[in-house]
Amino acid sequence: MDTPAAGADPTDRERLAENWTERPSLRSWLTTVDHKRIGRRYLVTAGFFFALAGISALLMRTQLANPGSDLLSPQQYNQLFTMHGTAMIFLFATPMLFGFGNFLVPLMIGSRDMAFPRLNAFGYWVFLFAGLFMWASLPFGAAPNGGWFAYVPLTSVQDSPGLHLDVYTLGLLFLGISTTAGAINFIVTALKMRAPGMSLNRMPLFVWAIVATAFMVIFALPALNVDNAMLFLDRRFGAGFFDPAAGGNVLLWQHLFWIFGHPDVYIIVMPGLGIVSAVLPAFTRRGVVGYPLVVLAIVAIAIISFGVWAHHMFAVGLPQVSYGFFSAASSIITIPSGIQIFAWLATMLLGRLVLRTPLLFVIGFIVTFVLGGVTGAMFALTAFDQQVTDSYFVVAHFHYVLVGGALFPILAGIYYWLPKITGRMYAERLGRWAFWLVFIGMHVTFFPMHLYGLFGMPRRVYTYPAGLDWDGWNLVSTVGAYVLAVGLLLVLVGVVHAVRRGRPAPPDPWGGDTLEWSTDSPPPAYNFPVIPRVHSLHPTWDARTAESTGPGATADRILSAGRRTPLTSELDGRYERPVEMPEASGKPLVLALTLLVLFTALLFAWYPVAAAAVAVVAGTVAGWLWPGRRAEART
């Protein structure tokens, strides 16, 4: 097989283009399996859900601006904060980061696609439909209203009749299919599709972060799924899991929820940390200090995060010994987080800083995240936790962690990879304005929450009386929220401006160190004309990688016959064999739509329709996996 050939000559490129490019048409739009298009869709769709959740937040802040306001009814307020929290966590943060992962992981590891491209398309459609499924309930006043962690007994059918919580349980079960599929896809892609020579210890930190996240999803999400399935059965069919009268237990909900929920904080933040590690080298002109330590920290966080769930439950009265254990675990997990922060600070100190917008957001992230971490460490003191639990102090804390730890890195990533994703440069001045408005707006919004939280203002109240030292500070928070919103709007303006008017981007505008910068902006459908050979941790700073794609590249890395990409060994990235990748297919969309029918039918208790949908699902899956004739002919 390995006949030497001279780079990818024009005929190779032509064949590659022919095999991989999808002609623009409605059909290709619906059937594409290209990870770059799917990644972009994730980003846009998650951005859309972010906007909806943000508007909900602005409505809440407007209502809370002064005491005794009646802009929103209590029922509306309950639905808004529940949808805000639920959407921010499940429909924005994770999918947005999955969007970056989808676009970037194959490019960073030098592959032509994800391991399971059709599963990838399916995951996107499910995410889209599940998101719409949940949001669609809001205009009907039937949106979830039990808070994003939906504690029973408040969410039992006796205390919360109507569809609200059924939308929540079914929506999250539906969405879970997408998240699980995505996680499996990321792990297998990173394990098997890395370019030859990219041993695990040369895998970019961003990819490490995505893989660790995916493993957390694999082990954490089932707890949420079981929880939601039980709640649905309790509410709809009268099962007794959470019903004390039937020997059930309400705390079971909380345990299962937080077994998922605490790792989920890291599921959200971890890829953000990965983005930071990806952005820093380009703007400090050196690799992240202490790569092995950072990898260890990532792995350690992924493991320890499972040991801390009950710190969310100090206030419910657990056995005394468990306080000590969970308190300790909660404190220990700050160590690997600290390691990463010190690695970044060292990188910045030892490198030459180039202060562009992405780096500004990274710095904003470090400041905000550290502050959020400090208030988090305070909760590990059980006594303090019992004092402030369910006050606005908590709201302040987790927004510092989530806005700091997820939103800021996401914004850094948008500016950093925009040239790669769209092929256009953004306007720097606009970017800086956006940064300052977002940064200042964020702190003006959330810092005062610490104060009125300590003064005793509970969370999840739709209004409050005047004269409790809360009113002035609440107004400040609301003003901050509007500043933040303007900043975010400027981000959007910047992106649209870049796409419409931006100057065309060169392949590597920043001097980045990972493989995505070694191909065109935007990348061709086949990503790389020649699959590069990797010799070090910073392939694009390494002349040998460039050489490996030049004249003399072997045919087993050009693979222009068919849609092919090489498989390599899991640990050391040895070349194994080429695989044939699937073509565009309509089945992912059909399957996702059928699932939408299934979940809608379950919601409205149309069980015969649900049964029919299950049959269609089975048939579609069977057809999907049927051994194809075409691939056979080529292998």
Add this chain to the structure above:
Amino acid sequence: MSAELPAGRSTGWWGMVLFVTTEATLFACLLGSYFYLRFQNGPQWPPDGIANPALLRPLLMTAVLVPSSLPMIWAERGLRRGRLWRVRAGMATSMLLGLTFLGLQATEYAELLTEFTLTTNAYGSLFYVITGFHGLHVLIGATMIGWVLTATRGGLDARRHDRVRNVAIYWHFVDIVWLGILFTVYLSPWL
């Protein structure tokens, strides 16, 4: 038909292993919930009015299901040697055993449902959800086997034996999980 195996683990193998891992976690959460509710419930378990689970039938079900992994292994080995008939015979045997298991479970439900149901109490909810969910997995496994058996008429051979291997992994998983359920749901109340 070539009997040569491609080098290295395939992406499909990893995909199935990870899928099974997350499914195993799901069962672990269910069984964890069982013990949690049991220990929150006080000494009387199963709660009043429900007898300890009878053991004869579940043991029989175990005797049917767990050995069904053996013909599966034999089938998979056969495919590696290029013997398609072994795939057909082995997998058909596994499927038959799996369906027998489901038949036994159906007779069990027919009896127990007169004693207690999903809504009787938390014990009933646990019992039917855990065993029912496992039964569903057996059914899915059997469907997968049926699918592979149909596909052997088309393009399966040793080089593309991924699908057989994946179905085998899933089937072994369903078998092993059953042991956890046997212990938790049927044996542990007797301890």
